[in-house]
């Protein structure tokens with residue numbers, strides 16, 4: 002099976018992530034999307050980063066109804082920070098029958114040449130890129146292993162949602178209702 006791996010901090014998961022995953026699973030040749038919750042992005046130091054178990058729980062609740070979506074905690078037991086190439090290799094070893102592609106937002110494409118062994122990721126896996134507002138242009142846009150997906154821009158981020166929560170503003174419709182209830186019940190991001 003051809004599977005898109007969607008790595009992220011998901012702090013928290015929002016409708017932007019879900020639309021990206023759904024567009025990939027329904028308009029491309031990817032048959033499933035697996036959400037890979039990363040304990041620690043090598044480039045991000047974030048005081049408000051929730052524990053990975055809580056971020057995993059939110060992803061699990063958000064994708065529950067979609068048979069094309071899965072979530073994995075494979076990075077929880079791997080060294081930190083979370084380097085994507087190491088996880089890709091581990092997943093490929095575990096599931097040799099599948100063909101894996103990496104899904105990223107357009108903002109990450111400009112940064113991508115700074116990722117560990119990015120040339121190996123391109124060579125052995127390849128990227129599916131969803132456009133993102135204000136993304137820097139990248140020379141990789143024309144790379145044969147990079148597929149730019151044509152889809153609506155979604156001007157939403159986890160940062161914005163955390164800021165709303167801190168200010169006591171509503172986050173309704175920006176994240177699934179079941180995740181919104183969980184965040185309020187657990188008093189996250191206050």
Ligand SMILES: Nc1ncnc2c1ncn2[C@@H]1O[C@H](COP(=O)(O)OP(=O)(O)OP(=O)(O)O)[C@@H](O)[C@H]1O
Nearest residue numbers: 008009010011017105106132133155157158159160
């Ligand atoms: N609105 C969006 N449009 C396109 N891609 C997105 C969008 N939001 C997130 N992504 C992509 O999803 C992946 C995981 O993103 P992440 O969990 O860091 O969300 P984020 O909203 O960018 O978070 P933060 O605001 O905390 O940096 C990344 O590849 C990112 O580019």
Ligand SMILES: O=C(O)c1ccc[n+]([C@@H]2O[C@H](COP(=O)([O-])O)[C@@H](O)[C@H]2O)c1
Nearest residue numbers: 008009010039042083084085086116117
């Ligand atoms: O492997 C790398 O060098 C690398 C550099 C930057 C980001 N990543 C991964 O990219 C994913 C997206 O990160 P984030 O925090 O924007 O959701 C997350 O899984 C990070 O671990 C990976």
